[in-house]
Amino acid sequence: MLTSLLSISLGAILINNFIFSQFLGICPFLGCSNKMDTAAGMGLAVIFVMGLASALCWMINEWILMPLDLGFMQTVAYILVIASLVQFIEMFLKKSVPSLYSALGIYLPLITTNCAVLGVVLLNTQNSYNFIESVVYGITGGIGFLVAICLLASVREKIEFADYPKAFEGFAIALVTGGLLSLAFMGFSGMKIF
Amino acid sequence: MTAKQQFKEGLITNNPVLVQQIGMCATMAITTSMFNGIGMGLSVLIILTCCNVVISAIRKIIPNEIRLAIFVVVIAGFVTIVDLVLQAFIPALSESLGVFIPLIVVNCIIIGRAEAFCQKNPVGLAFRDGIFQGLGYTAVLVIMCLIREFLGKGSFGGGLLNTIDGVIGTGNGVQIFPSEFGASILTLPVGGFITLGCILAAMNYALRKSEEKKEARERAEKEGK
Numbered sequence: 001m002l003t004s005l006l007s008i009s010l011g012a013i014l015i016n017n018f019i020f021s022q023f024l025g026i027c028p029f030l031g032c033s034n035k036m037d038t039a040a041g042m043g044l045a046v047i048f049v050m051g052l053a054s055a056l057c058w059m060i061n062e063w064i065l066m067p068l069d070l071g072f073m074q075t076v077a078y079i080l081v082i083a084s085l086v087q088f089i090e091m092f093l094k095k096s097v098p099s100l101y102s103a104l105g106i107y108l109p110l111i112t113t114n115c116a117v118l119g120v121v122l123l124n125t126q127n128s129y130n131f132i133e134s135v136v137y138g139i140t141g142g143i144g145f146l147v148a149i150c151l152l153a154s155v156r157e158k159i160e161f162a163d164y165p166k167a168f169e170g171f172a173i174a175l176v177t178g179g180l181l182s183l184a185f186m187g188f189s190g191m192k193i194f
Numbered sequence: 195m196t197a198k199q200q201f202k203e204g205l206i207t208n209n210p211v212l213v214q215q216i217g218m219c220a221t222m223a224i225t226t227s228m229f230n231g232i233g234m235g236l237s238v239l240i241i242l243t244c245c246n247v248v249i250s251a252i253r254k255i256i257p258n259e260i261r262l263a264i265f266v267v268v269i270a271g272f273v274t275i276v277d278l279v280l281q282a283f284i285p286a287l288s289e290s291l292g293v294f295i296p297l298i299v300v301n302c303i304i305i306g307r308a309e310a311f312c313q314k315n316p317v318g319l320a321f322r323d324g325i326f327q328g329l330g331y332t333a334v335l336v337i338m339c340l341i342r343e344f345l346g347k348g349s350f351g352g353g354l355l356n357t358i359d360g361v362i363g364t365g366n367g368v369q370i371f372p373s374e375f376g377a378s379i380l381t382l383p384v385g386g387f388i389t390l391g392c393i394l395a396a397m398n399y400a401l402r403k404s405e406e407k408k409e410a411r412e413r414a415e416k417e418g419k
Contacts (some may be wrong), residue, residue, distance in 0.1 A: 016340065021383050023223035027302055064287075073276060075296040076270040084268055115219050115300045122293050164376060167399035171215050172391045179387030 008133055009140035018116050018141050019148040025116030029149055030174050032110075035081035039153035042110075043146030047139060049089065049111050050120050053082050054138030058131050059120040078121050085116055086112045116145055151181055196320055204326030211334040211390075217301035219293045221335060222386030229353025229363050231339035232332065233287040237280070237295065239328025241272045242304050243321060248272075250312040250320035260378060265308045270299045286353075286363030286405040334393070341389050346380035347373045 018024045025046070032042040057078050065071060090108045093101035111117060111149045124134040155177050164173055208214060217238075249256075258265050276297045278322055280288040281411045288295065298304065307327055312320045313358050343349050352367035366373070379385055 022296075023219045023386065026219040026222065029220070030215075055277060071398065073272060075274050075277065075299055076267065079266055079270050079299050080263075083263060086260030112266075113300045113302055115297045117321060119297055120301050122296055124413065126293065165395070167395040167402070168391070170394075170399065172398060174393035177389050179384045179391060182387055183379075183384045186382065 005133065005136050008129075008137050009143075010191075012137055012140035013144040013147060014112070014185065015146045017148055017185055018119070019145060019178070021189065022119070024119040025114050025145055028114050028116075029145075029152065029178070031173065032131040033084040033153040033156055036150065036153045036157060039138040039149045040146070043142070043149050045108060045111060045140030046114065046116065046145050049082075049086060049114075050117055050145075051135055051139040052089075053078075053117050053121055054124055054134045055080050055131070056085060058124060058129075058134045061125055062131075074125060078118060082117055082121070083112045088115060093126050111129055113125050116141065148181070152178055155181070195319060195326065199321075200322050200326045201329075201384075204323070204328075206330075206331040207334060207401075209330045209334065210303045210306075210327055211395075212394060213233055213329060213401070214303075215394070217304055217331065218390065220297065220301065221331075221338060222390055225296055225335055225338035225342055225389075227343060227352030227387065228339045228350070228355075228367060229287065230290055230337070231335040232354070233280075233284070233333045234291055234294065235328070235332025237276050237291075238298060238303065239333050241269070241276055241298055242307060242328045242331075243324030245269050245304055245362055246307060246312050246320040247317055248323035249308045250315060250317045253313050261313070262305075262309075265305055265367070266299070269304050269308075273299045282328045284362070285354065286361070290363065292354075303327065337393065338386075338389055341393075342380045342385050343367065344370065346376045346378055346385060348376045349373065372380065 012018070016022060017025065019029050028042055028046075033039045060077055060081055061074065064078060065073060070077075086108060090101070093108075120138050124137060129135075129137060152174065156174060159173060159177065168176070204210075206213075213379060220234060220238075224234050245265075245268055249265060275351055276298075277288070280291075280295065288331075307323065311323050314322070339352075340350070343352055347366060348371040349367040349369050353363045353365065355367045356365055358364040377385075380389065
């Protein structure tokens with residue numbers, strides 16, 4: 001049990017990193033990686049939402065969709081769960097933890113359309129993980145996202161002062177940088193744990 | 195807005211991937227063979243057109259506060275339809291695109307067009323917008339596939355041409371040069387990032403050049419007067 005959890009988490013963070021090898025969540029990865037603090041905020045929010053969404057969607061799938069034989073409704077059900085979850089978190093944070101709310105403020109609604117969140121939930125179902133495995137995969141996938149976005153943000157902060165061709169301004173140079181980071185992460189691929 | 199203007203916007207001046215810079219996840223992930231690229235592009239085109247028409251038709255009765263939730267439900271409905279149709283009729287495509295078909299739900303292109311265009315425009319315009327934006331997306335996917343397949347594996351039209359026993363979705367396509375000589379890095383995730391980055395840069399360059407030319411022409415006209 002413990003070894004399978006360990007291999008799931010290492011896989012999600014390093015080997016099959018959501019950004020670098022599965023291409024999930026590229027939009028916020030590029031859009032929010034201009035500055036280190038916004039990147040870290042976005043990453044933390046994603047960890048939180050991915051963990052919660054994994055847990056909730058597992059329950060919905062196992063206790064409602066499967067018994068009623070409604071497997072084909074998965075996509076619709078999951079996206080509704082994620083959207084309302086994000087809305088709830090937003091309202092909850094606004095009331096009870098205003099400081100965190102103002103820190104995450106603009107990123108929270110954006111998470112609804114982050115494909116890493118819907119992706120992790122769909123992958124949980126596809127790999128038929130049990131409850132604990134799903135939650136662990138969600139949280140560690142979020143950690144992988146945080147690692148990736150922080151790496152890119154720290155590189156982009158330096159790139160601002162570099163002298164690169166003008167045509168590469170904006171997303172283009174970020175994509176090439178992301179490619180090089182992903183090349184580094186390829187070093188983990190093929191690693192077998194236990 | 196005429197059809198010609200919309201066509202130009204969708205393919206070049208307001209291309210969803212290259213200019214609006216949205217919907218990149220799938221663009222990088224699935225462009226490893228021409229079969230995947232065209233399949234994905236056409237799926238998005240169909241879903242985008244249907245969603246555009248429906249959302250534009252009901253735009254006057256959607257309450258503003260919950261419009262995003264309604265958009266998402268409409269989109270998720272059409273995505274599910276396409277997903278099931280592909281599973282039934284083109285299982286090879288459904289298998290190789292995997293999780294990226296259901297993920298069209300959160301593809302920013304569709305929700306972005308709903309928010310930016312269909313909310314304000316009548317059905318006919320929205321229908322054309324869906325088709326041309328979808329075509330623009332497909333064009334980018336095809337270009338990515340062409341580059342990554344040719345330079346990475348030395349082949350062309352993987353899964354569509356020269357298939358094994360005529361089964362669509364198999365084989366590497368027409369081999370132009372032996373695959374050992376290809377830069378196999380382009381077929382890996384890294385290649386997706388770098389190819390798209392270079393295409394974006396090329397597009398930036400071309401747009402800037404055409405703008406400069408336009409300005410120069412206007413200036414010349416002014417001086418001529």
